[in-house]
Amino acid sequence: MPPTSPSRRHLLASMIAASSGLALSPLLAAAPSAPLLTRPIPSSGEQLPVIGLGSWITFNVGRDPQGRRESVDVMRQFFAGGGRLVDSSPMYGSAQDVIGEAVQTLKPARLFAADKVWVSGGARGVAQVEASRKLWRVPRFDLLQVHNLLSWEEHLPILLAMKREGRLGYVGITTSEGRRHAEIEKIMASQPIDFVQISYNALDRDVEQRILPLARERKIGVIVNRPFRQGDLTQALAGKPLPGWAADIGCTTWAQALLKFIVSHPAVTCAIPATSSVAHVRENLLAGTGRMPDEALRKRIAQDVERLA
Amino acid sequence: MSEWWTYSLSDFLMFSSRSYYRLIESYNAAIWPAHLLALVAGLVVIGAIARPRQHLQRSAALVLAAAWGWVAWAYHLERYAEINTAAPYFAAAFAVQALLLCWRAYRPGNAAPTPQPLALGLSGLAIFAYPLLALARDNGTWGQAEVFGIVPDPTVVATLGVLLAWRAPAIFWLVPVLWCLVSGATLMELKIGHAWLLPALALTAVLARVMRSKKTRDFNSTANPRS
Numbered sequence: 001m002p003p004t005s006p007s008r009r010h011l012l013a014s015m016i017a018a019s020s021g022l023a024l025s026p027l028l029a030a031a032p033s034a035p036l037l038t039r040p041i042p043s044s045g046e047q048l049p050v051i052g053l054g055s056w057i058t059f060n061v062g063r064d065p066q067g068r069r070e071s072v073d074v075m076r077q078f079f080a081g082g083g084r085l086v087d088s089s090p091m092y093g094s095a096q097d098v099i100g101e102a103v104q105t106l107k108p109a110r111l112f113a114a115d116k117v118w119v120s121g122g123a124r125g126v127a128q129v130e131a132s133r134k135l136w137r138v139p140r141f142d143l144l145q146v147h148n149l150l151s152w153e154e155h156l157p158i159l160l161a162m163k164r165e166g167r168l169g170y171v172g173i174t175t176s177e178g179r180r181h182a183e184i185e186k187i188m189a190s191q192p193i194d195f196v197q198i199s200y201n202a203l204d205r206d207v208e209q210r211i212l213p214l215a216r217e218r219k220i221g222v223i224v225n226r227p228f229r230q231g232d233l234t235q236a237l238a239g240k241p242l243p244g245w246a247a248d249i250g251c252t253t254w255a256q257a258l259l260k261f262i263v264s265h266p267a268v269t270c271a272i273p274a275t276s277s278v279a280h281v282r283e284n285l286l287a288g289t290g291r292m293p294d295e296a297l298r299k300r301i302a303q304d305v306e307r308l309a
Numbered sequence: 310m311s312e313w314w315t316y317s318l319s320d321f322l323m324f325s326s327r328s329y330y331r332l333i334e335s336y337n338a339a340i341w342p343a344h345l346l347a348l349v350a351g352l353v354v355i356g357a358i359a360r361p362r363q364h365l366q367r368s369a370a371l372v373l374a375a376a377w378g379w380v381a382w383a384y385h386l387e388r389y390a391e392i393n394t395a396a397p398y399f400a401a402a403f404a405v406q407a408l409l410l411c412w413r414a415y416r417p418g419n420a421a422p423t424p425q426p427l428a429l430g431l432s433g434l435a436i437f438a439y440p441l442l443a444l445a446r447d448n449g450t451w452g453q454a455e456v457f458g459i460v461p462d463p464t465v466v467a468t469l470g471v472l473l474a475w476r477a478p479a480i481f482w483l484v485p486v487l488w489c490l491v492s493g494a495t496l497m498e499l500k501i502g503h504a505w506l507l508p509a510l511a512l513t514a515v516l517a518r519v520m521r522s523k524k525t526r527d528f529n530s531t532a533n534p535r536s
Contacts (some may be wrong), residue, residue: 057322057324057325058325059326060323060324060328060392061324061331061392062324062328062332062388062391063391064328064331064332066331067327067328067331080528091323091394092323093323093324093391093392093393093394094391094392176320177320178316199378199479230319250373276325293535
């Protein structure tokens with residue numbers, strides 16, 4: 001295959017993006033010719049880059065100055081590369097405060113602040129949201145999600161009221177590792193939520209059966225957590241040669257192939273890999289650029305990962 | 310909170326091994342040379358097991374109480390709580406154990422009349438060998454050494470040895486054994502090679518204690534048969 005020129009590559013990316021509902025966001029700082037693809041939030045049409053940033057474990061560094069510096073560097077690279085959505089939770093230890101420090105230092109112009117409420121009882125939820133907002137150093141959250149459905153019956157009406165009053169952009173619910181999917185479906189079908197956050201990757205594909213189709217039907221955005229099974233998947237694939245299809249979709253690492261598999265699903269709005277490495281942020285952002293696998297290739301990626309991991 | 314059953318062990322792991330050991334490293338650097346004092350305290354503990362005299366039992370109980378109290382405050386509350394939201398609960402449990410040990414200092418029970426090799430071995434391992442585990446880990450450094458009286462794991466293992474020598478009642482064992490399970494599970498989730506060590510040492514100590522109790526009961530029933 002002859003080498004593709006930047007303009008041809010850009011044109012090809014634009015064509016594929018257009019055909020799958022993806023659009024192009026600001027240029028990547030690290031790779032100016034590779035635009036980061038975006039997807040519309042179904043309930044509003046607002047464009048969101050397909051690669052976000054999780055903070056589970058990676059940003060919980062306590063007061064360690066070195067860990068904090070590294071976390072700020074990760075976020076600097078993320079924003080410079082066109083990233084917007086950063087996701088956290090009160091359950092993640094010092095992560096919210098570390099993100100707040102980065103927000104204060106970097107002043108990102110287009111941050112999409114996504115946090116969670118994780119406490120029993122609605123009144124305590126309101127206090128927790130305010131405490132989280134102060135830690136983040138933001139005037140308001142773009143998205144608040146009920147973490148692992150904890151007390152969702154009490155939290156959802158409060159969050160939806162906050163949205164109506166303009167004190168919040170979007171409302172969502174989360175789960176991880178395949179927990180309580182029946183209840184998730186029930187809420188998706190009955191509540192006016194904007195986002196659902198679930199675990200999805202080339203091996204854990206249960207959500208393809210009901211949750212992802214339901215999200216499309218109900219116009220609910222999908223945020224995907226644990227795209228690498230908390231690192232286990234990339235570790236299992238480390239050292240295994242990338243199959244030939246990887247080059248066709250511009251992947252040089254398994255991590256990129258795994259992310260492209262996720263964000264190419266038409267129901268997925270974005271994936272939120274967490275990392276404490278600047279190099280990995282660059283690698284992850286590149287997975288949100290260029291050609292995406294079609295349905296046939298997605299099946300093949302899943303088969304190959306199943307065989308090799 | 311009925312949702313707790315849906316959580317797995319890995320959901321409660323909030324930090325990476327890198328953050329965990331960096332925390333120990335900065336804590337060690339902040340309190341150095343308190344480690345030398347801790348080593349002297351450790352020698353008192355070993356001495357009490359090697360020479361089971363009542364005044365030494367009292368000294369060992371006070372040393373251990375101070376170690377548990379210090380770890381509760383300086384490690385759990387001041388440091389570990391930065392990355393683990395459960396740390397204040399651990400601090401409370403360690404403080405309770407410190408109080409129990411204080412009580413033991415003023416009401417010494419029946420220590421074994423002769424030195425107990427297993428008890429000596431456990432405490433010796435905690436005081437002399439535990440710091441070396443840092444070097445056995447990938448990328449481990451001296452700065453991350455886990456020292457008796459400074460961090461929980463070696464403090465708990467040394468205490469297990471003393472409890473064994475003291476033939477201490479069950480209430481003294483509760484917090485140390487629970488900590489061995491909690492810390493072992495944490496290290497397992499962090500994929501640390503020696504994660505098995507702490508639960509294995511706790512199991513060894515508990516089994517030895519149970520067997521010794523049984524032996525004592527058998528001896529008593531033989532010596533004082535019911536008429």
